Amino acid sequence: MTIISDAEDNLDGALPLPQKPFRPPGVMRVALRMWRTRFGLLLTTALVCFAFFGRYFAPYDEDQFIGVAMQAADSDQLREPSLFGSGKLGFDIWTRFLYGGRPILITAFLATLLALILGTIIGLIAAYNRGKLDDLLMRGMDVILAFPQIILALVVIAMFGATNELIILTVGLSTTPRIARIVRGSAVAVVERDFVAASEALGEPRWRILKDELLPNITAPLLVEANLRLTFSIGVIAGIAFLGFTADPIAANWGLMINEHRGGLVGDQPWGTTLPVIAIALLTIGTGLIGDGLSRAAGGVDRQRGDA
Amino acid sequence: MSNRLGLAKFIGRRLLFGVVTLFLVSIFIFVATQALPSDAAQTVLGRNATPASLDHLRKELGLDRPLLNQYFGWLWGIVRGDPGNSTATGVPILEYIDDRVVNSLFLLTLASAVSIPLSLFIGAVQARYRDGKFDQVSSFSMLGLASIPEFVIGVILVIVFSTVQWKLLPAVAQFGTDKPWQHMDQMVLPTVTLVLGAVPYISRVTRAALIEVLDSDYVEMARLKGAPERTVLWRHAMPNSLGPVFQVIALNIAYFAAGVIVVEFLFNFPGIGGALSAAVGSRNIPVIQFLVMILATVYVVVNLVADVATILVTPRLRTRVS
Numbered sequence: 001m002t003i004i005s006d007a008e009d010n011l012d013g014a015l016p017l018p019q020k021p022f023r024p025p026g027v028m029r030v031a032l033r034m035w036r037t038r039f040g041l042l043l044t045t046a047l048v049c050f051a052f053f054g055r056y057f058a059p060y061d062e063d064q065f066i067g068v069a070m071q072a073a074d075s076d077q078l079r080e081p082s083l084f085g086s087g088k089l090g091f092d093i094w095t096r097f098l099y100g101g102r103p104i105l106i107t108a109f110l111a112t113l114l115a116l117i118l119g120t121i122i123g124l125i126a127a128y129n130r131g132k133l134d135d136l137l138m139r140g141m142d143v144i145l146a147f148p149q150i151i152l153a154l155v156v157i158a159m160f161g162a163t164n165e166l167i168i169l170t171v172g173l174s175t176t177p178r179i180a181r182i183v184r185g186s187a188v189a190v191v192e193r194d195f196v197a198a199s200e201a202l203g204e205p206r207w208r209i210l211k212d213e214l215l216p217n218i219t220a221p222l223l224v225e226a227n228l229r230l231t232f233s234i235g236v237i238a239g240i241a242f243l244g245f246t247a248d249p250i251a252a253n254w255g256l257m258i259n260e261h262r263g264g265l266v267g268d269q270p271w272g273t274t275l276p277v278i279a280i281a282l283l284t285i286g287t288g289l290i291g292d293g294l295s296r297a298a299g300g301v302d303r304q305r306g307d308a
Numbered sequence: 309m310s311n312r313l314g315l316a317k318f319i320g321r322r323l324l325f326g327v328v329t330l331f332l333v334s335i336f337i338f339v340a341t342q343a344l345p346s347d348a349a350q351t352v353l354g355r356n357a358t359p360a361s362l363d364h365l366r367k368e369l370g371l372d373r374p375l376l377n378q379y380f381g382w383l384w385g386i387v388r389g390d391p392g393n394s395t396a397t398g399v400p401i402l403e404y405i406d407d408r409v410v411n412s413l414f415l416l417t418l419a420s421a422v423s424i425p426l427s428l429f430i431g432a433v434q435a436r437y438r439d440g441k442f443d444q445v446s447s448f449s450m451l452g453l454a455s456i457p458e459f460v461i462g463v464i465l466v467i468v469f470s471t472v473q474w475k476l477l478p479a480v481a482q483f484g485t486d487k488p489w490q491h492m493d494q495m496v497l498p499t500v501t502l503v504l505g506a507v508p509y510i511s512r513v514t515r516a517a518l519i520e521v522l523d524s525d526y527v528e529m530a531r532l533k534g535a536p537e538r539t540v541l542w543r544h545a546m547p548n549s550l551g552p553v554f555q556v557i558a559l560n561i562a563y564f565a566a567g568v569i570v571v572e573f574l575f576n577f578p579g580i581g582g583a584l585s586a587a588v589g590s591r592n593i594p595v596i597q598f599l600v601m602i603l604a605t606v607y608v609v610v611n612l613v614a615d616v617a618t619i620l621v622t623p624r625l626r627t628r629v630s
Contacts, residue, residue: 135619139325146329146608149568151584151600158588158596159340235457239570242459243585264335265471266479277463281456 013045027220031290031297040289047283051101057085058095070261072268084271088260090250098273099252099282104241107168108233114172115233116226116240122176123183124210138184138241141177149174149236154243171236175221175229182225186218193217217283220298231284238280254280274278314621322615326608333604334386337597338379390426391598392600401598405559405580407485409602412579414488414570416564418495419502425559425613427507428546431514431553449517454508462501466574469497481577498575502567506560513556517549551622558614562607 015148031037058064066086067078073085075100084093099147106266122141126134190196191214201208240246241255254276261272339535372480373381385391391401430450434443453461470479521527522545530544531537568581576582583624587595 026467124469142325143329143332146611147333147604148562148607150566150569151603153615154588155337155340155582155596155600158593203613231455235460239457239459242570258459262463262466265467270467270471272461273338274467277460277467280460281464284455284457285452288451291455292451 027223027294027297031293034061034296035294037293037297038287038292039066040286040291043070043282043286044290047101047279047286048105050098050279051105051125052103052281054098055272058098060092060095062095062099063091063250064095066092070264070267070269071270084275085269085270086223087257087264087267087272093261093269093271093275096252096257096272097254097279099281100254100257100276103164103246103251103253104234104238104255104280107164107171108230108237110225111168111171111175111233112192112230114168115229116222118172118181120215120222123180123185124187124214126180127187127215128190128206128210130191134184138181141180145173149232150239151237153240154245162240162247164247167237167240167247171233175233179225179229182221183218186221187214190214190217220294224291224298225288226293227294229276231287231291234280234284234287238282318619319616320544324614326436326612329608330601330605334383337600338382341593341597386598386601392594393470394592394595401595404595405583405598408578408583410581411488412568412581415495415498415502415568415572415577415579418499418563419506419564420557420561422499423506423510423560425513426503427510428514428553430507431511432518432541432546434511434515435518436537443515447512449510450508452627453504453510456507458501458567459574461504461593462497462571462574465497465501465504479575481575483578489532494575498571498577501571501574502564505567506563509560510553514549515554517552518545521549523543547621551618554614554621556619558610558617561609565603565610 027080032041055062058081065078066082067090068075069086069088069090071077071086073082075085076087080092081094084097087093087096122137126137132254149171152174153167156166156170170236196213199213204212241253242259244256244259246253246256257276258273258280261269264270264272265274330513331449353448367513374426381393389402393399394404397404430446434446437443456464464489466479469476474618478494481488481498482489483491483494518541527540527545530540566579569584570581571577572579572582573585584596584599585602587599588590
């Protein structure tokens with residue numbers, strides 16, 4: 001805590017030179033001193049590695065049949081040995097599990113990235129210009145916020161079908177207002193600072209002021225928000241898959257897997273649901289812990305669900 | 309007097325924004341449906357469509373009218389409470405939906421009735437014994453709960469409470485045409501899932517808001533005059549921290565409006581959330597349009613109520629408004 005306030009004091013006192021942009025205090029570094037951030041990072045890294053590279057250690061192909069569907073590992077209905085038995089359509093559960101994480105992670109990451117870029121641009125423009133443009137932009141954002149994310153996604157899917165591009169676009173665009181709000185809120189205070197006026201006096205072009213003067217000074221809240229949004233995007237995208245809407249219904253996907261094997265929970269094939277549930281839970285707890293560490297490091301940035 | 313006028317003005321402005329939002333939402337839904345490659349007539353007739361029968365049905369459904377005309381016809385139908393017939397079954401949508409609306413509302417009410425007092429209580433205890441054992445343990449578990457997607461929480465509950473180990477509670481809610489309150493055992497897991505999704509957020513904000521108020525001078529004053537800590541907490545501090553708490557409660561009730569989609573699907577609960585995902589699966593456009601309008605309305609109304617309530621419990625804002 002004290003580290004942050006010291007850094008803040010320095011920030012007030014230092015006169016930033018035009019050639020050398022001000023370096024923000026290392027939120028990441030402060031956060032990494034906390035065990036929760038480290039633990040979260042460990043969990044997240046482990047699961048991301050698992051989701052990305054696990055498939056190269058899979059015993060079978062993604063769509064290889066190993067016997068009768070929904071059999072326990074020791075069943076004699078299986079043609080091949082299997083660690084956790086067979087799932088829907090007779091695929092190997094363990095193989096499907098190793099394959100099923102990547103699609104969710106990639107779509108969630110790209111959706112968050114899209115929202116991050118758009119939200120930052122909109123938020124910065126709104127904060128810098130104020131007045132009519134600010135009102136227009138932020139009211140527009142409010143209208144998008146009036147639409148629960150998952151409902152928006154379902155409407156779009158109903159119209160155009162569930163493709164990866166559409167899911168990324170919808171989740172990204174519906175996440176944008178949440179980021180724009182945070183960016184605008186933090187940047188408004190920075191716009192009032194003297195060094196911004198100095199840059200204006202020097203005749204810096206507007207986009208440079210946004211990029212070099214405002215952006216570096218709001219990285220801390222932005223980082224916190226980006227992490228929070230990533231956590232929610234993973235949830236929303238896995239949720240959409242859970243409802244049965246994925247680009248490729250045959251491809252392995254943790255969300256879809258949970259849904260497809262629910263029947264096995266009461267039978268003797270609980271793994272098809274249990275494995276991906278554990279994975280998603282650990283992954284989101286991991287990103288959540290990183291986010292908590294970051295927000296503690298950034299100092300009193302409240303985590304809120306601007307969501308739904 | 310001028311104070312009250314300012315308040316009325318604020319509510320009026322807020323109301324207007326809500327109406328405009330819903331109007332834009334309706335335009336979005338309508339335009340999105342127009343982008344479909346096949347129209348309602350084609351969906352109904354499917355592959356057996358002949359040009360003549362298509363023409364006939366289009367006339368019957370009013371699809372030959374100008375777009376603006378169709379839009380207002382549709383909007384007026386929804387406002388009147390007559391959204392037309394389902395394309396899949398031909399049954400009036402209202403007949404198919406009305407029981408489900410009641411069921412979902414009951415689930416939503418139950419979840420709110422449990423989660424709000426529970427979170428206020430947890431937040432208050434956390435703030436009262438700040439940084440104590442309870443605060444640390446509960447804050448940490450809340451953090452975990454808040455990160456995990458709702459449907460995953462639900463599946464974990466099912467695994468723990470209704471599979472082989474302990475078959476304590478039914479894993480599906482299937483009460484057919486009965487009322488949900490006749491089958492409270494089936495309500496437990498869906499409600500708990502929604503509650504666990506909301507409690508972390510409400511309690512967190514309650515804790516933060518309370519801590520801020522508990523550190524203020526007037527609370528110190530109350531303590532100094534000898535008021536017991538419990539009175540200080542509930543009588544003096546709590547009312548002044550309700551502003552932000554209302555906002556979060558509203559966000560979360562609004563969030564339930566979306567949460568019911570996944571939770572109802574998970575538990576086969578016969579509500580509007582489950583109906584929406586089914587309608588999306590079968591591309592039943594009129595049903596989707598109507599359900600989305602209902603859910604968006606709930607969302608907008610709840611946020612509106614929260615904004616007004618916040619103004620009412622915050623004297624500072626009340627005067628600033630006027």
